[in-house]
Amino acid sequence: MKRVTIADLADRLGLSKSSVSYALNDRPGVSDETRRRVLDLADELDWHPSSSARALSNKRSDTIGLVVRRDPEMLSTEPFFVRVLAGMEAELERADGALLLRITDDPERERAIYRQWWRSDRVAGFICLDQHVDDPRPRLLTSLGAPAVFVGAPSTDPSQPHVLSPEAEDSETLVGHLADLGHRHLGHVGGPIALSHERIRHDTVAAAARRRGLRLTYVGADYSKADGQRAVGELLDRPDAPTAIITGNDLMAVGAVHAVRARRLTSPGDLAIAAWDDSFLCQLVDPPVTALDRAPGALGALAARTILDQIAQPGVVLPHRRTAPSVLVPRATTVG
């Protein structure tokens, strides 16, 4: 099972290795006929360039690194993550790139992996998810000189590109939907406030409510169903409970449904519920939950495209990008 090399091709064709390399890489310096012969033989012998030799010569890899810092168990309850991942893959597939993946919930390890992958030239750049307050990655990656794109929230280093979901528009959509239904007091059950995009939502939901003269009560939870249920329960048990809530993800919306049910109340009668992140969960629960379809695949694809662009143009400050406004899918918990 001897590997076929460029030298083999050169030998069989009576050419030099350089000519073969030029032909294979579609560079000037070889006649069309020579190029044809080279490509045909490469095809016939099923030659593929050695990725390590090429990376060593070019001093760069064509692999994108993705280090996910989440509890693996929690991750499995997040359809959103898999859909973002699939979007990245689709884009990388087109560009024939590849994704090197690591899942760890140890912050020390996380940083070590970024360093190691970059220093050992394993990857040409990184896609960074879940930016949080005091996130060490913007500075770390800048100091390493590693290209990176931040997904869902801006990097604190403005020279690093980011791709965002349109949180302001989405907040507007959610608040507007509930306001149009006549609700005057909303609850916002946000995810972990250490996450940057949750801060953004906190502010944009508040702004949207203020603009309409609505009252707003914020309460934080951890994205789990159980904690969502607890948080919504607390809201419901207040004397001045809101009549509608917005939850930061689908799982907490399910928790909300259960909180309502546990109190023998009904939705939307006693509490209307609308969620970020549509998924099959929102459809499965009874009653089905009104939710924003955020097109996670598009976000992932945009992230992949952006990091590939950044790698191709090192040093260039790329424009930030965002996905199209999400689409509200009204269901029984608001319009039931």
Added chain:
Amino acid sequence: MKRVTIADLADRLGLSKSSVSYALNDRPGVSDETRRRVLDLADELDWHPSSSARALSNKRSDTIGLVVRRDPEMLSTEPFFVRVLAGMEAELERADGALLLRITDDPERERAIYRQWWRSDRVAGFICLDQHVDDPRPRLLTSLGAPAVFVGAPSTDPSQPHVLSPEAEDSETLVGHLADLGHRHLGHVGGPIALSHERIRHDTVAAAARRRGLRLTYVGADYSKADGQRAVGELLDRPDAPTAIITGNDLMAVGAVHAVRARRLTSPGDLAIAAWDDSFLCQLVDPPVTALDRAPGALGALAARTILDQIAQPGVVLPHRRTAPSVLVPRATTVG
């Protein structure tokens, strides 16, 4: 941002590159003191070996390839996949390996990626999920000479190792549970019969039922909630409907619950339901579904360990392995 190389270390220490390399790789040929000095300086300068240079010299990469052939949209509804993935990651993390991931639902591309990754030395071996009838991968990978481990079902090439869930024991557990509750006619709503592990389950469920003198009706579906609901609906509408069913995954169990509810029947009274693949879905649905917790993380970890072993011992035929029998989590749909 100049890369630190072994030559830099050698220069600064007044040593040769080979001594430095020996020290770094913990091989004989250097005094303990020299080794210490080398390691200290490497640490101080944050030296990391160039993965491509090392791979080129060693003629082998330390990356494992995972090509997932699934519709990305469907994938996001499968907590099972993410949990297997997380298990692999945990094991690879320990061994400091990495996972190169590609998701595609195009069979042509799938084969091309296996070829390309192997021929270009990007990966040292593969983990293969979702083996199906007439799967081209056993032959392809054997002909390439690429190490591979098959997860969930044996390869048709017996020299390739596999790691399995204990399907026979699990079938026994599920059938036994329902039989103990007094059910005499079971339905088995299997997943796509083209998948090898579904064939195994088809046979082992049948054997377990036969052994107990139970009647069994098999019907196939595609793992989606909608198709599960359809299949269960068909069973329920028969004049001789089974009193209990086993579904091939959690999503179809949810479909079963909905089929029952749509007919204004109840579970477990009119139909008991037990599922393979416990997940939060089984807990969320009302009534909650009895399910087998298959320890997907352990399966993923075992797969990663096995491919690493196979790579370390090329040519050796490894013993096949399986995870511990799954644990049945009884819930309302059977013991309600």
Added chain:
DNA sequence: CTGAAAGCGCTTACAG
């Protein structure tokens, strides 16, 4: 215990 040298499979100036 240490050093000089060849080699892994590519790319890329530099001459012809």
Added chain:
DNA sequence: CTGAAAGCGCTTACAG
């Protein structure tokens, strides 16, 4: 348009 040569950063026999 083509070839000989150096170099990417490692590893590993082979001499000393």
